[in-house]
Amino acid sequence: MGKNDPQKIYENIREEARQQDQSRQDKPLVMVGTATCGLAAGAMQVKEDFIREIKNKDLNAEVIEVGCIGHCYAEPLAIIAKPGFPPVCYGNLDDGLVHRLVEDFLAGDDPSYEYAMAALERNDEFPTFEDFPRGVYEEKLILEHCGFTDFSRIDSYIARGGYSALAKSLSGEPDHVLAMIKEANLRGRGGAGFPAGTKWEACLNKSGDEKYVICNGDEGDPGAFMDRSVLESDPHLVIEGMILCAYAVGASQGYLYIRAEYPRAVEHVRHAIKQAGEKGLLGSSILGTGFSFDLEVFQGSGAFICGEATALVNSMEGKMGMPESRPPRLTDQGYRGKPTVLNNVKTFAYVPLIIERGPDWFKSIGTPERPGTAVFSLVGKINSTGLVEVPMGTTLRQLIEEVGDGLPEGCEFKAVQIGGPSGGCLPESSLDVPIDFDSLHEAGAIMGSGGLVVMDQEDCMVSVARYFLEFTQHESCGKCTFCRLGTKHMLDILTDITRGEGDLETLELLKELGEDVRDGSLCNLGRTAPNPVLTTLRYFYDEYKAHIEEGRCPALVCRDLILYYIKPSKCSKLCNVCVGSCPTEAIYTRDDGLKAIDQEKCVKCDNCRKACPTEYDAVLRLSPPVLPDEKERKAK
Amino acid sequence: MSEEITITIDDQNIKARRGEKLLWVALDNDIYIPHLCAIKEEGRPNASCRLCFVEIEGLERPVTACTRKVEEGMVVNTRSPRIDRLVKTGFDLLLSDHNLNCRQCPANRNCALQVIAKKRKLKLKRDRFKPVDRKFALDDSPAEFAFDRSRCVLCGQCVWADRVEAEVGAIGFTKRGINRVVTTFNDLPLADSICTECKLCVEACPVGALYYKEDKKA
Numbered sequence: 001m002g003k004n005d006p007q008k009i010y011e012n013i014r015e016e017a018r019q020q021d022q023s024r025q026d027k028p029l030v031m032v033g034t035a036t037c038g039l040a041a042g043a044m045q046v047k048e049d050f051i052r053e054i055k056n057k058d059l060n061a062e063v064i065e066v067g068c069i070g071h072c073y074a075e076p077l078a079i080i081a082k083p084g085f086p087p088v089c090y091g092n093l094d095d096g097l098v099h100r101l102v103e104d105f106l107a108g109d110d111p112s113y114e115y116a117m118a119a120l121e122r123n124d125e126f127p128t129f130e131d132f133p134r135g136v137y138e139e140k141l142i143l144e145h146c147g148f149t150d151f152s153r154i155d156s157y158i159a160r161g162g163y164s165a166l167a168k169s170l171s172g173e174p175d176h177v178l179a180m181i182k183e184a185n186l187r188g189r190g191g192a193g194f195p196a197g198t199k200w201e202a203c204l205n206k207s208g209d210e211k212y213v214i215c216n217g218d219e220g221d222p223g224a225f226m227d228r229s230v231l232e233s234d235p236h237l238v239i240e241g242m243i244l245c246a247y248a249v250g251a252s253q254g255y256l257y258i259r260a261e262y263p264r265a266v267e268h269v270r271h272a273i274k275q276a277g278e279k280g281l282l283g284s285s286i287l288g289t290g291f292s293f294d295l296e297v298f299q300g301s302g303a304f305i306c307g308e309a310t311a312l313v314n315s316m317e318g319k320m321g322m323p324e325s326r327p328p329r330l331t332d333q334g335y336r337g338k339p340t341v342l343n344n345v346k347t348f349a350y351v352p353l354i355i356e357r358g359p360d361w362f363k364s365i366g367t368p369e370r371p372g373t374a375v376f377s378l379v380g381k382i383n384s385t386g387l388v389e390v391p392m393g394t395t396l397r398q399l400i401e402e403v404g405d406g407l408p409e410g411c412e413f414k415a416v417q418i419g420g421p422s423g424g425c426l427p428e429s430s431l432d433v434p435i436d437f438d439s440l441h442e443a444g445a446i447m448g449s450g451g452l453v454v455m456d457q458e459d460c461m462v463s464v465a466r467y468f469l470e471f472t473q474h475e476s477c478g479k480c481t482f483c484r485l486g487t488k489h490m491l492d493i494l495t496d497i498t499r500g501e502g503d504l505e506t507l508e509l510l511k512e513l514g515e516d517v518r519d520g521s522l523c524n525l526g527r528t529a530p531n532p533v534l535t536t537l538r539y540f541y542d543e544y545k546a547h548i549e550e551g552r553c554p555a556l557v558c559r560d561l562i563l564y565y566i567k568p569s570k571c572s573k574l575c576n577v578c579v580g581s582c583p584t585e586a587i588y589t590r591d592d593g594l595k596a597i598d599q600e601k602c603v604k605c606d607n608c609r610k611a612c613p614t615e616y617d618a619v620l621r622l623s624p625p626v627l628p629d630e631k632e633r634k635a636k
Numbered sequence: 637m638s639e640e641i642t643i644t645i646d647d648q649n650i651k652a653r654r655g656e657k658l659l660w661v662a663l664d665n666d667i668y669i670p671h672l673c674a675i676k677e678e679g680r681p682n683a684s685c686r687l688c689f690v691e692i693e694g695l696e697r698p699v700t701a702c703t704r705k706v707e708e709g710m711v712v713n714t715r716s717p718r719i720d721r722l723v724k725t726g727f728d729l730l731l732s733d734h735n736l737n738c739r740q741c742p743a744n745r746n747c748a749l750q751v752i753a754k755k756r757k758l759k760l761k762r763d764r765f766k767p768v769d770r771k772f773a774l775d776d777s778p779a780e781f782a783f784d785r786s787r788c789v790l791c792g793q794c795v796w797a798d799r800v801e802a803e804v805g806a807i808g809f810t811k812r813g814i815n816r817v818v819t820t821f822n823d824l825p826l827a828d829s830i831c832t833e834c835k836l837c838v839e840a841c842p843v844g845a846l847y848y849k850e851d852k853k854a
C-alpha cells in the first residue's frame with residue numbers, strides 16, 4: 001500500500017489531545033453557556049463576573065465559554081467542574097449568585113446545592129439532568145456534548161473520541177461509509193425526511209470527479225434554533241460528518257451555508273475548520289491518505305427561500321436566490337452544475353455517531369422505520385422551554401407534558417404548532433401522534449426542521465395562521481404564480497377575517513386557494529405555506545366561524561374584534577393605576593370616582609389591563625366589541 | 637437524432653423524440669395546453685406561470701408539462717377536474733394582478749390570456765380575488781414602443797428575447813414576492829438604459845405589456 005496508516009496518525013493526535021485536556025482538569029473550570037440564547041440572557045456579564053470574582057479571590061480557576069446546554073428557561077447558565085466534586089450546573093445566574101458560588105464553592109468547599117439545577121455525573125449527593133422528568137424521555141445523540149464541551153478547542157472534541165470515525169473510515173473503502181448510512185436508514189433532518197443514503201448513492205454514481213458536499217445551515221423558521229445551537233456548540237461533529245460524506249461520494253470541496261444572522265455559528269465553524277486543517281483532518285491528504293477535502297463557510301443573506309435546496313445553490317452561484325423546478329436533482333446537477341449532496345446540519349451530525357457506533361445501535365433508537373432522534377426547540381406556553389432531543393416515535397403529549405414539563409398554571413392547552421411556517425397547528429386530539437415524518441404529515445403538519453410552539457386559550461388560531469402566512473408571503477421569492485399571488489390573497493383574506501369581515505364563502509375560498517397553492521406552487525416554500533391555514537381550518541373551524549359570524553375573537557386577540565371595558569362593580573375609587581398606564585389618556589375618572597375608558601381614544605394597547613391590580617381585575621376585554629347596557633355601565 | 641418513442645396524450649397515440657419536453661410535443665400535435673412562460677429552447681424551464689398542468693399516469697399529483705421529458709409509454713391527460721381547478725386558480729390569480737381593460741389594450745384579440753380563457757372556457761374577470769392593482773408608471777421612453785407593467789404577467793419571454801436572442805441584457809427580474817417586476821438596471825427608463833430598441837422583447841410579449849405605440853388605441 002505504501003500509504004500511512006490513518007488510524008496510527010489519528011492515535012497520535014488523540015493522545016496529544018488527551019494530554020492537553022488532562023492538564024486542564026487539575027484546576028476548577030467554570031463553563032459559561034454563551035450560545036446566542038445565553039448571550040441574549042446576559043451570559044457575557046456572568047462570564048465577566050466570574051473572572052472578576054475569581055481574580056479578587058486570587059484563585060487558580062479557569063473560565064471558558066461553552067455552547068447551548070438546552071435549558072433556555074434557566075439562562076444564563078454555567079457549569080462548575082471542580083476536582084473532587086461532580087460537575088454542577090447552575091441556572092438564572094446573576095452577579096450575586098456568581099459572587100456566592102465563587103466564595104462558597106471555588107474558594108470554599110460548598111457546592112451550594114440549593115442554587116444548583118443538576119449535576120452532570122451520577123453521584124451520591126445531587127440529582128443529574130437524567131433524573132429530570134425530561135431526562136427520562138430525552139435521548140441525546142447529536143446534542144450529547146452541546147453545552148458541555150469547549151467548542152473553541154478541537155482537542156476537547158478529539159479527546160472524547162472525535163474524528164475517530166473518520167480515521168476508521170479512511171482505513172477502509174468509501175463504500176463502507178455509504179453502506180453504513182444506508183443500513184442505518186438515516187433520513188434527512190431538514191424536514192422532508194429523504195433517505196440520506198439514497199441521496200449519497202445517487203451522487204456517488206454520477207461520473208466525474210468534481211462533486212460537492214453542502215451543509216444547509218440556513219435555518220430560518222421563526223422559533224427554531226436547533227441548527228444554530230449545534231453549529232455553535234459542537235461544530236466539529238458537523239464537520240466530521242461532512243468529511244465522511246465527502247469521502248463516501250468522492251467530493252473534494254464542501255461548503256457550510258450558514259445564514260449571516262448567525263454570526264457566532266459562522267465564527268465557531270470557521271475557527272473549527274481552521275483547527276481541523278491544522279491537525280491534518282481537513283485539506284489535502286487527510287490523515288496521510290490520498291483523500292483531500294476542503295471546507296468553506298458561505299454566508300447566506302437571510303432570505304428564508306434560500307433554505308430551499310435549488311435556491312440555496314443559485315444564491316451560492318451568485319444568482320438570485322430563487323428555486324428551480326426539479327428534476328434534475330442536485331445529485332445530478334447541483335452546485336456549478338456538478339453532482340452535489342446537500343443535507344441539513346443535524347443529518348451530518350448523526351454521521352460520525354453512526355459510523356462510530358454502528359447502524360444497529362442507531363436503529364435501536366426510535367422506531368424501526370424511522371430510527372434515531374428528533375431535535376426540537378420547545379417554545380411557547382410551556383414550562384421548560386429549551387432544546388430537546390427525543391427518540392422518534394415519542395408522542396407529542398410526552399414531549400409537551402413530560403419533556404417540556406407541561407403548560408404554566410392558568411394556561412389551557414389549545415394547539416401545538418410544529419414545523420414553523422411550513423408546518424401546521426395540531427389540536428389536543430392529535431397529541432398522541434408519534435413524532436416522525438409520516439405521522440405528522442398525515443395529521444397535516446410536518447416535522448420541518450423542528451420548531452415546536454405550544455399555544456393556549458389566549459392564542460387566536462386565525463391570528464396564528466395569519467402570522468405565519470404573513471411570514472411566508474413576505475419571504476416568497478415571487479417567481480411562481482401560486483406562491484406570489486396565492487399567498488398574497490390568502491393573507492388578505494385572513495386579515496379580513498381578523499377584522500370580522502367576510503362570510504362563510506370567504507372561508508371556502510380560503511380553503512380552496514390554500515389547497516391549490518399547496519398543489520400548484522413551484523417549490524416547497526409555496527407548497528407548504530398553506531399548512532398553517534389548512535390545519536387551523538381543519539381543526540379550529542369554529543374559531544374562524546366565530547370571527548366571521550359573530551364578530552368575536554374567542555381568544556380575545558384580534559384588536560378589531562375586542563374592546564376594553566372597566567367593570568364598575570370591580571373597579572375601586574382608591575386606585576388610579578390604569579389612568580397613568582394609558583398612553584393616550586383614554587381613561588378618565590367618573591363623577592363617582594370609578595374609572596372608565598373613552599372608546600374613541602383607546603388604542604387597545606393592553607397596558608391598563610396589565611396595570612390593574614389583581615385584587616380588582618377590573619379591566620376586561622369584550623368580544624364582540626359591544627359595551628354592556630347603560631345600566632350596568634353606570635352601576636357603582 | 638434521438639430515439640423515437642410513442643406516448644399517449646388524451647387517448648391519442650403520438651410519436652415523439654425521447655427527451656423532448658411534453659408541452660412542446662403536445663402543442664406540435666395540436667393538443668392545447670395553456671402556457672405563458674415556456675420557451676422551447678430553454679433547457680431548464682422557468683416553470684413559473686404554473687398553467688401547463690397535466691396528469692401523468694403513475695404520478696400522484698399534476699405536473700407541469702414544460703418540465704417533463706417524454707418517456708416511452710407515458711400516458712398523459714391534459715384535462716381533469718384537478719387540472720382544470722389548478723389552471724383556473726392560476727389563471728384567476730394572474731388576472732388579479734393584471735390590468736384587465738382589454739378594450740384599451742393594444743394586444744386585444746392577440747393576447748395569450750384571451751387564448752387561454754377561450755380554450756379553457758375561463759372568465760376574463762377579476763371577481764374571485766380582490767384586484768392587487770400595483771401602481772406603475774408607464775415607460776414610453778423608447779421611440780417606437782412602450783412598457784406598461786400593469787399588464788405584465790412576469791412570464792419572462794421579454795427577458796429571454798433580450799438576453800438570448802438580442803444578446804443585450806437590458807432587462808431582467810428584480811425585487812421579491814409580490815413586488816417582483818421586470819425592469820432595467822437601476823430602474824432607468826428603457827431609453828436611458830443599454831436597451832438598443834431592437835424590439836425583440838415587444839415581439840415576445842404574449843400580453844399587452846410591451847407594445848408598439850402605433851398599435852395603441854386612443
